[in-house]
Amino acid sequence: MDLDVTSVALFASKYEFSTRVPTVERQVQRRSARLFLVNMQLNTHDADRCDSVVELEDRDAHQAVPAAEEDVKQDTNGNRYGWRFWIIFTGLALSALLSGLEGSIMATALPTILADLGAGENYVWVMNIYFLTRHPLYGQLADLWGRRWLMISSVAIFTAAGAISGTAQTTSQLLAGRGLQGIGAGGINMLVDLIICDLVPLRDRGSKTALLFGLMTVASAVGPLVGGALASRPGMWRWIFYLNLPTGAAALLILFVFLRVRKPGDGGGDDATTTVPSARHQLLRRIDWVGNALLIASTTLVQYVLTYAGSRYAWGSAAVIGPLCGGLALLVVFALCEGSPRLCPHPVVPGRVAGNRTSAAALVVSFNHALLAVWVMYFLPVYLQAVRGSTPRRAGAQLLPVVFAFPAAAAGVGAVMARTGGWFRAAHFGGLLVLGVGVGCCSLLGPGGGDAPWVVLEVVVAAGLGAVMPALLPAVQAELREADAAASTAAWAFVRSVGTIWGVSVPAAVFNNRFAELVGRVGDAGAREALGEGGAYEHASKAFVESFASEETRRQIVRVYADSLKRMWQIGVVFAGVSFVAVFFERPVKLRKELETDFGLEKETKSADGGEAAEAKAAQVGAGKGPNGVVRE
Numbered sequence: 001m002d003l004d005v006t007s008v009a010l011f012a013s014k015y016e017f018s019t020r021v022p023t024v025e026r027q028v029q030r031r032s033a034r035l036f037l038v039n040m041q042l043n044t045h046d047a048d049r050c051d052s053v054v055e056l057e058d059r060d061a062h063q064a065v066p067a068a069e070e071d072v073k074q075d076t077n078g079n080r081y082g083w084r085f086w087i088i089f090t091g092l093a094l095s096a097l098l099s100g101l102e103g104s105i106m107a108t109a110l111p112t113i114l115a116d117l118g119a120g121e122n123y124v125w126v127m128n129i130y131f132l133t134r135h136p137l138y139g140q141l142a143d144l145w146g147r148r149w150l151m152i153s154s155v156a157i158f159t160a161a162g163a164i165s166g167t168a169q170t171t172s173q174l175l176a177g178r179g180l181q182g183i184g185a186g187g188i189n190m191l192v193d194l195i196i197c198d199l200v201p202l203r204d205r206g207s208k209t210a211l212l213f214g215l216m217t218v219a220s221a222v223g224p225l226v227g228g229a230l231a232s233r234p235g236m237w238r239w240i241f242y243l244n245l246p247t248g249a250a251a252l253l254i255l256f257v258f259l260r261v262r263k264p265g266d267g268g269g270d271d272a273t274t275t276v277p278s279a280r281h282q283l284l285r286r287i288d289w290v291g292n293a294l295l296i297a298s299t300t301l302v303q304y305v306l307t308y309a310g311s312r313y314a315w316g317s318a319a320v321i322g323p324l325c326g327g328l329a330l331l332v333v334f335a336l337c338e339g340s341p342r343l344c345p346h347p348v349v350p351g352r353v354a355g356n357r358t359s360a361a362a363l364v365v366s367f368n369h370a371l372l373a374v375w376v377m378y379f380l381p382v383y384l385q386a387v388r389g390s391t392p393r394r395a396g397a398q399l400l401p402v403v404f405a406f407p408a409a410a411a412g413v414g415a416v417m418a419r420t421g422g423w424f425r426a427a428h429f430g431g432l433l434v435l436g437v438g439v440g441c442c443s444l445l446g447p448g449g450g451d452a453p454w455v456v457l458e459v460v461v462a463a464g465l466g467a468v469m470p471a472l473l474p475a476v477q478a479e480l481r482e483a484d485a486a487a488s489t490a491a492w493a494f495v496r497s498v499g500t501i502w503g504v505s506v507p508a509a510v511f512n513n514r515f516a517e518l519v520g521r522v523g524d525a526g527a528r529e530a531l532g533e534g535g536a537y538e539h540a541s542k543a544f545v546e547s548f549a550s551e552e553t554r555r556q557i558v559r560v561y562a563d564s565l566k567r568m569w570q571i572g573v574v575f576a577g578v579s580f581v582a583v584f585f586e587r588p589v590k591l592r593k594e595l596e597t598d599f600g601l602e603k604e605t606k607s608a609d610g611g612e613a614a615e616a617k618a619a620q621v622g623a624g625k626g627p628n629g630v631v632r633e
Contacts, residue, residue, distance in 0.1 A: 088255075097216060097247065098247055113237050113240075151188070166242045189497070197473075213407075288348040291347055348487075365475070369472060371500070371502050381396075386539075389542045402462040406462040406463070410470050434463055436580065439576055507568045516533075519531050
């Protein structure tokens, strides 16, 4: 039932909020006002009932002030992270490693897997479906049902899906397993960042995420080496997926035992409907089903176009124009629905997130950063194997310079951000400049020359990516409330997920189209047939090139690969340039030190049981019962 004018006036007169009120007192005010409003919604004709609830909550909440003070406003010394935090962080890191390693280990092994299963031009979908199944729905689910079980279930789904992918005998079975892995990975990636937001103040998030992504980068660099080693032996590529099982089991054990964080209904929070126990159907109504469906449909249609335009279908054909127009139209409808309170009362991407200038600019940077990171990691192995003549194992080892450059740059920028509190804009400018120069110089790589050029460029590109990484999420959240942590983190994770998809499909489309233009230079008819219609990526290996006896044919194939990659790197510079321009729209905001969260560790907040009891009694009073549960007439 909607609040009437009298209720709103009573609320306004009884509670006055000010940003100058101490954090704990402000939390007490919010909690009391929240229960007051909920009670008015439940039964607006009984004012006495509402007053009793407010007095009860006010008294119990003030008794919980010491516990709230510890949870809401943390000090800024270096000792606030205890052993329990670091064990949880280890569990989160293992979970993130599952997802990160799975993405990178496929880089060098994918051609071998596709050749074994006969995937042909559908190779892009083996990667795309892994990222298409991620969406921002997890943000709303985390706010409604909490972080703990959603995180545990995501890791469990990902681990089980690894077994499905490992036992796949056909491309369809592999796609099914990869799709389930994507569902689990989507939850892992979003919830890892969200839980860190719940436990770490905004100013320190850069350093913690830098540490996390540093570990992931090591795994991402080791992944191609492991993938190449396994792919070098017949049938051993299946262990790429089986390796997830012990790591996933360890992560599940740590999370199950130690990840004890508050959930909705335990108290706190700015949204009354989030923290007051509700029926399951009421919670389901708070999910933006329409927005999620529109977003997934539009993303899939655009992805279909990027996958097949220029290789299977001509760019001007109805098979390309139709899905492209449909995808863009659905994207416009999504934007209109998200901006309408009537159509989407609980939007998956709230207007206060997408409409904030700094947040919107940071999301653009995040999208292009994810795109270029995957772009580099998936097509450097093509250069190393098809142009430089490296085996999959050697190509994996040749990506090791990334291990040193990315974590070093990320750790350095994260430390400076934690110390200064407002350096994310400079990190974006500097990192994107280095990244753009590195990607542009990759277009100069050819079949000749020594190892120094590609080693230096790997370091330059990785340093640029690493410098930007820890400044992304803090920039998105810099001007937002802590209550928007889930929505902003979900939007950030989804934008990066779409960027990751495009990081495979966009360069693949450019590469395939350019290769189709140049494949006529190859004199051997059998080679032209194998490399045509999207087969260039599948055959990007030393073994394929050396399968031709003619030295001239081998030289022609290598030259076509090098020239096709050159065009692809040139297009990559455009995306880096767009991100660089977007940084000008970010405001130089000082990152806050205090953490005001409603999803802290249970041990730190369970001492506020008075608040929980008050909320339970509030529900009784609002339902027509007295404070002791006795039904009132």
